[in-house]
Amino acid sequence: MAGNKPMQEFITLAIAVVTVSDTRLEENDTSGQFLRAALLEAGHRLHSKHICRDDVYQLRALVANLIAEPAVHAIVVTGGTGFTKRDNTVVALTPLFDSSIDGFGELFRQLSYAEIGTSTIQSRAFAGLSNNTAVFCMPGSTNACKTAWNGIIASQLDSRHRPCNFVDRLLQKGS
Numbered sequence: 001m002a003g004n005k006p007m008q009e010f011i012t013l014a015i016a017v018v019t020v021s022d023t024r025l026e027e028n029d030t031s032g033q034f035l036r037a038a039l040l041e042a043g044h045r046l047h048s049k050h051i052c053r054d055d056v057y058q059l060r061a062l063v064a065n066l067i068a069e070p071a072v073h074a075i076v077v078t079g080g081t082g083f084t085k086r087d088n089t090v091v092a093l094t095p096l097f098d099s100s101i102d103g104f105g106e107l108f109r110q111l112s113y114a115e116i117g118t119s120t121i122q123s124r125a126f127a128g129l130s131n132n133t134a135v136f137c138m139p140g141s142t143n144a145c146k147t148a149w150n151g152i153i154a155s156q157l158d159s160r161h162r163p164c165n166f167v168d169r170l171l172q173k174g175s
């Protein structure tokens with residue numbers, strides 16, 4: 001018990017993992033594998049795991065379908081957030097958002113600065129809400145995924161995290 005209030009129970013969410021890459025296969029998708037293991041270890045359920053080419057329309061279609069899926073509460077996307085010609089995640093996904101979670105990118109870059117210094121400015125990590133589904137987009141490196149999951153996402157998808165988290169909002173999906 002924290003103070004006089006009983007601690008809320010953990011609520012399991014269904015989370016989809018999407019790796020954006022033109023070169024990754026299931027065997028070498030260490031970032032997607034980390035995210036899958038981390039969400040399961042946290043007590044969530046893996047809805048699905050995908051590897052999608054870094055193509056605006058393929059990625060947008062995949063994530064739009066996941067957002068529309070009533071059983072999906074959150075989507076974690078790794079890859080395609082840099083500045084190369086093939087980094088299309090920002091362009092593909094931001095039009096799908098009902099609202100942005102600006103603090104995710106800001107906090108990710110702050111945490112990342114402690115690890116990689118000024119190179120963090122080359123990360124366009126971002127997040128948003130769409131159809132009461134949280135979509136977190138982070139760089140493709142496994143270390144970046146660890147920073148995002150451990151430093152931000154895990155607590156924001158934990159119903160016990162105080163003073164606030166996204167779980168109540170995500171459970172409104174379909175209502």
